[in-house]
Amino acid sequence: MIPERSASFARQQHRFFAFCVAPSLAALALITLLPALYLLATSFTQLSLTRPETQWDFSQPLESYRQLLSDSRLHNSVWVQVKLSFWTVLLQLLIGLLLALLLNMRTRLIEALRTVFLIPMVLPPIVVAIIWKVIYTPDISPMHGIFRALGWNVPALITDPDWALTSIIIADTWEWFPFTMLMVLAALQMMPQELLDAAKVDGASPWQLTRHITLPFIRGVLLVAGLFRLIDSIKAFPLIFILTDGGPGSLTEVTNYYSYLQAFNFSYLGFSSAITVALLAATIVLSWVIVRAVGWGTKID
Amino acid sequence: MQSLALVLVLLALAPFLWLLLMSFKTNAEIFRFPPRLLFDATLANYAALWTSEFRNSFVNSLVVSVASTVLSLLIGVPAAYALSRWTTRGGGAITLWILASRMAPPIAFTIPYFLVYRHLELLDTWTGLIVIYLTFNLSLVIWMMRPFYDQLPRSLEEAAWIDGATMWQGFYRIILPLSGPGLAATAILCFLFAWNDFFFALILTRTEAMTAPVAVVNFMNYEGWEWGRIAAGGTMIMLPVLVFSFVVRRYLVHGLTGGALKG
Numbered sequence: 001m002i003p004e005r006s007a008s009f010a011r012q013q014h015r016f017f018a019f020c021v022a023p024s025l026a027a028l029a030l031i032t033l034l035p036a037l038y039l040l041a042t043s044f045t046q047l048s049l050t051r052p053e054t055q056w057d058f059s060q061p062l063e064s065y066r067q068l069l070s071d072s073r074l075h076n077s078v079w080v081q082v083k084l085s086f087w088t089v090l091l092q093l094l095i096g097l098l099l100a101l102l103l104n105m106r107t108r109l110i111e112a113l114r115t116v117f118l119i120p121m122v123l124p125p126i127v128v129a130i131i132w133k134v135i136y137t138p139d140i141s142p143m144h145g146i147f148r149a150l151g152w153n154v155p156a157l158i159t160d161p162d163w164a165l166t167s168i169i170i171a172d173t174w175e176w177f178p179f180t181m182l183m184v185l186a187a188l189q190m191m192p193q194e195l196l197d198a199a200k201v202d203g204a205s206p207w208q209l210t211r212h213i214t215l216p217f218i219r220g221v222l223l224v225a226g227l228f229r230l231i232d233s234i235k236a237f238p239l240i241f242i243l244t245d246g247g248p249g250s251l252t253e254v255t256n257y258y259s260y261l262q263a264f265n266f267s268y269l270g271f272s273s274a275i276t277v278a279l280l281a282a283t284i285v286l287s288w289v290i291v292r293a294v295g296w297g298t299k300i301d
Numbered sequence: 302m303q304s305l306a307l308v309l310v311l312l313a314l315a316p317f318l319w320l321l322l323m324s325f326k327t328n329a330e331i332f333r334f335p336p337r338l339l340f341d342a343t344l345a346n347y348a349a350l351w352t353s354e355f356r357n358s359f360v361n362s363l364v365v366s367v368a369s370t371v372l373s374l375l376i377g378v379p380a381a382y383a384l385s386r387w388t389t390r391g392g393g394a395i396t397l398w399i400l401a402s403r404m405a406p407p408i409a410f411t412i413p414y415f416l417v418y419r420h421l422e423l424l425d426t427w428t429g430l431i432v433i434y435l436t437f438n439l440s441l442v443i444w445m446m447r448p449f450y451d452q453l454p455r456s457l458e459e460a461a462w463i464d465g466a467t468m469w470q471g472f473y474r475i476i477l478p479l480s481g482p483g484l485a486a487t488a489i490l491c492f493l494f495a496w497n498d499f500f501f502a503l504i505l506t507r508t509e510a511m512t513a514p515v516a517v518v519n520f521m522n523y524e525g526w527e528w529g530r531i532a533a534g535g536t537m538i539m540l541p542v543l544v545f546s547f548v549v550r551r552y553l554v555h556g557l558t559g560g561a562l563k564g
Contacts (some may be wrong), residue, residue: 012468013468014387016383016468016469017383017386017387018383019379020379020380020382020383020472021379021380021383021384021387023376023379023380024376024377024379024380024439024443025380027376027435027439028398028399028402028439028440031432031433031435031436031439032398032402032405032410032436033398034413035409035410035413035414035417035436036405036409036413038413038416038417039409039412039413042412042413042416099309102302102305102306102309103306105302105303107303109303109306109307110303110306113306113307113310115547115550116310116314117310117313118546118550118553119314119317119543120313120314120317121553122493122542122543122546122553123317123539123542123543124496124497124499124514124538124539124542125497125499126497126499126514126517126518126535126538127320127514127535127538127539130320130517130531130532130535131316131317131319131320131535132316133521134316134319134320134323134528134532135316135319139332140323140331140332140528142315142319142334142336145334145335145336148334149334149335174313174316182553231404232404234406235406235407237407237499237500238499238500241503242518242521256406256408259408260408263408263411263412263415264415264504269412269415269416272408272412273412276406276408276409276412277409279406279408279409280405280406280409283401283404283405283406283409284397284401286404287397287400287401287404288397288401290400291396291397291400
């Protein structure tokens with residue numbers, strides 16, 4: 001660089017970079033930080049749209065949080081959430097992993113198929129919900145048509161207490177297995193070929209190769225993919241909104257959905273804010289785990 | 302092995318193909334089982350959509366998605382460049398902030414925005430949606446573009462500075478054109494995320510600014526079960542998405558995970 005001007009140059013550079021970053025930081029503060037604080041403030045009130053005087057009433061700041069502890073419908077929603085998250089993440093990782101291992105070949109057809117497999121993931125969530133509404137509506141469903149042809153008497157799954165949550169899990173797994181598949185495939189393609197070749201020379205079977213070399217290599221990616229899916233599963237909304245509306249009863253009512261009902265069906269925005277603050281805290285903790293797992297904070301390229 | 306993969310693809314995509322076919326069927330055909338392989342395809346469902354309110358909501362979706370994309374690029378791209386070149390101490394904190402705001406459940410933003418928009422009279426407006434879409438698109442731009450700039454050697458703009466270019470010129474004339482492919486991919490992803498949104502539009506719009514995904518759902522609730530039209534509406538919403546996703550398929554993982562994975 002230019003030595004004699006370097007001091008003033010460094011200052012000039014500093015100022016330019018600050019000028020570039022400032023609008024984004026200001027915008028992010030305005031559109032994400034401020035609303036988050038507003039949400040937190042609302043959670044300390046009993047705000048209900050039907051009673052406007054509750055808007056800035058902080059006389060019982062922890063009342064909403066006290067309700068969190070005693071509301072059994074909320075506790076049920078957390079349990080539903082745990083079941084939904086557990087099964088969808090598990091199934092997506094398994095199916096994604098198996099497909100990635102199957103599709104890890106460099107032929108023209110396979111590469112084309114890989115792209116086609118991505119379709120469920122890129123579809124607008126509302127379209128995914130419509131697709132599954134069709135599948136789960138006996139009158140027009142090809143699936144129910146086949147069941148009838150086989151002489152099986154299958155109830156409408158989304159209104160059946162035994163099947164409602166399972167039907168959501170199936171639809172959600174369908175939507176997101178390509179994500180884990182894609183991540184595993186990307187990792188597989190970075191696997192050092194020498195490692196595999198060496199093991200083959202030593203007479204390792206395909207199963208041994210997978211078990212002792214491939215799986216350990218992609219363990220990290222599986223972890224990260226699982227974490228991303230876990231965070232996303234907390235936001236599950238369109239599928240539940242369209243397919244079951246939280247029902248039957250509250251069997252498919254996840255916490256996010258319950259919070260939505262409290263806020264925009266029952267108008268209890270204060271209580272809903274408290275639920276949402278708890279959800280947000282969970283999200284931030286999980287994001288932090290991701291940042292640590294990936295090592296972003298320390299990344300220097 | 303390849304034929305197994307082919308069968309799996311067909312199986313996996315059957316639900317999607319079914320909806321596609323349904324959009325070309327008459328009501329009588331939709332309820333027929335077993336379905337006829339060769340049916341008389343009709344465009345009536347699409348024609349019915351085009352003369353209904355759906356057309357307005359389609360335009361709303363288009364306007365809001367494009368505007369939010371352009372705005373996020375304008376604000377976010379210089380920041381991505383600066384953050385790539387500038388080694389700041391708060392880097393880790395900014396990354397966490399960006400990731401967390403992207404990962405936050407939409408309802409966390411919806412409640413405060415809803416309350417504030419009621420007073421600012423921004424409910425059911427284009428502006429209201431464009432602003433709330435920035436919450437995810439601005440972060441997306443910064444973390445999509447930063448790795449692109451990391452890949453471009455600093456010597457590029459340093460050479461321009463030695464030749465007397467200003468910092469701004471170095472960025473605008475040299476760096477920006479070189480990051481063209483990244484910009485295109487980022488723009489498309491921004492558009493898709495805004496286009497795909499359902500929750501924000503469901504809460505923050507009523508009639509005037511209603512977007513296409515919400516309009517399709519309204520077919521279900523208010524106009525009886527017009528399956529043909531629902532399928533046609535769904536198909537129209539997913540069409541631009543499929544085309545664009547194909548174009549940016551290489552960047553999809555990155556866009557969704559923020560480069561948690563290299564390659």
